Amino acid sequence: xxxxxxxxxxxxxxxxxxxxxxxxxxxxxxxxxxxxxxxxxxxxxxxxxxxxxxxxxxxxxxxxxxxxxxxxxxxxxxxxxxxxxxxxxxxxxxxxxxxxxxxxxxxxxxxxxxxxxxxxxxxxxxxxxxxxxxxxxxxxxxxxxxxxxxxxxxxxxxxxxxxxxxxxxxxxxxxxxxxxxxxxxxxxxxxxxxxxxxxxxxxxxxxxxxxxxxxxxxxxxxxxxxxxxxxxxxxxxxxxxxxxxxxxxxxxxxxxxxxxxxxxxxxxxxxxxxxxxxxxxxxxxxxxxxxxxxxxxxxxxxxxxxxxxxxxxx
Numbered sequence: 001x002x003x004x005x006x007x008x009x010x011x012x013x014x015x016x017x018x019x020x021x022x023x024x025x026x027x028x029x030x031x032x033x034x035x036x037x038x039x040x041x042x043x044x045x046x047x048x049x050x051x052x053x054x055x056x057x058x059x060x061x062x063x064x065x066x067x068x069x070x071x072x073x074x075x076x077x078x079x080x081x082x083x084x085x086x087x088x089x090x091x092x093x094x095x096x097x098x099x100x101x102x103x104x105x106x107x108x109x110x111x112x113x114x115x116x117x118x119x120x121x122x123x124x125x126x127x128x129x130x131x132x133x134x135x136x137x138x139x140x141x142x143x144x145x146x147x148x149x150x151x152x153x154x155x156x157x158x159x160x161x162x163x164x165x166x167x168x169x170x171x172x173x174x175x176x177x178x179x180x181x182x183x184x185x186x187x188x189x190x191x192x193x194x195x196x197x198x199x200x201x202x203x204x205x206x207x208x209x210x211x212x213x214x215x216x217x218x219x220x221x222x223x224x225x226x227x228x229x230x231x232x233x234x235x236x237x238x239x240x241x242x243x244x245x246x247x248x249x250x251x252x253x254x255x256x257x258x259x260x261x262x263x264x265x266x267x268x269x270x271x272x273x274x275x276x277x278x279x280x281x282x283x284x285x286x287x288x289x290x291x292x293x294x295x296x297x298x299x300x301x302x303x304x305x306x307x308x309x310x311x312x313x314x
Contacts, residue, residue, distance in 0.1 A: 003030070003037035005061055006069050013076060013088035020085035027058035062086075080230040081252035081262055093204035096231070100200040121163075121199050124228055124253060128164055128197060129311035131251075131258040138166040138193055139309040141294070147286040160281065162216040164226075165291050166193035169304055190298060192273060194220035195251075201227040206235050210242045217248065219277035222267040226251040230264075240265060 008030055013021070021029075031038050031054060041057070042049045049057075063084075070076050079085040089096065125142050132138040145161045171189040194217035198209050210225055217223025225248055230236060239250050249267030254260040281288040294308055 003034055003041065005030075005058070006065055006072065008034065009062060009065075009069060009086070010073050010076065010088075013086060017088045017090070020079065020087040022083045022085055023059040023062040024055065024083075026062055026086060027055045030058055031055050077231055078233070080233065080236045081264060093202040093232070096202060097200055097205045100229075121197060124197050124199065124226070124255065125164060126311065127255055127258045128195065128226055128251075128253055128261075129309075131253065131261045132164075132166055132193075133309075133311045134259055135261070136168070137172065138168045139304055139306070140164050140166040140193075140195075141287065141291045141310055143285060143287045143291070145285070148284045160216065161285060161288070162194040162213075162220075162223075163197040164195035165220070165288065166195070167191075167295055167298060167304070167309075168193060169298070171302060172304075189302065190295070191221040191269070192219075192295065193222045193224070195224045195226050197253075198225070198227045200229045200231065201225075201239075202231045202235050203238065206238050207242070210239065210246075210248065213248050214246050219274040219281070221270050221273065222249065223247070224249045224251050224267055226253050228253045228255050236264070243267075 009026060012026060012029055012033075013019075031051065038054050038058075042051075042054050066078065066084075066086075070078070075088050075090050077087055077089050079087075091099070129140045129142075132140050141164070143161050143163060143165055148161065168191040169189070170191065196209070196213035196216050198205075201209055209227075213223060213225040225239075227250075230239075230250075230252060242248070243250060243265045247268035247270065249263060250265040252262045252264050254262075278288075278292060282292050283289075297308075298304055
């Protein structure tokens, strides 16, 4: 009894639409539900195989057959980043984005969110702050557009505010004498970061989201578009083209384990801060004004008070 892998994967995923599985998780399910075929695979091997070897081989075959699987069954979709996840969906890209944004406006119970593979955009902010602090030595602050004065009138502040801003302390391990020397030379002690956060990126919203990040992050040394899910290989290809042209980076945020988040595309550094844009943001938005105060405090003292920022390692 040979194993029809593509048909088996399709049926497994179709039984649980929208639920995401890694190749190894699918391989484990296939191993459980197809014992005879897996036993034949083990016996046909030229080397002695354990059950785990069989599962690993099936997982590798799933990855190899992915292009043909998706060509034959467009309903089978994948996420980008490591590990790639597979899921069944008959929804259009636009519908998936709308569903993700709908979840972000509803206070669903944790279990219900898990069942829907859903996270609100606001729930991503502290996870991103944790990742930035733990892995990149970046101290971050949330910028809430609701604190803006909106003195520019309707849509006057559209695509103006990043979701998260950050300060990278380059001098944390420097000798105090070197710090004092650098203060007299120039501002080489820090880099300022800006982040635009999305729940889901696919081909229906990738360009709009990207250029929102470009607009919101024009003032900073580093600008990033952050997403908890990126679906479709064409989406990542498009991001690579856009990032190469505009210098914005991309972070894939792991909501289950923020430390496992990935910088898929590094941002290109801008060596000069756009202080004119910072000035407008500081006048318009109370949160950004407080952020600039913290940056000023760091410039003056060379020290960061951890508890002034959004995430502390507790």
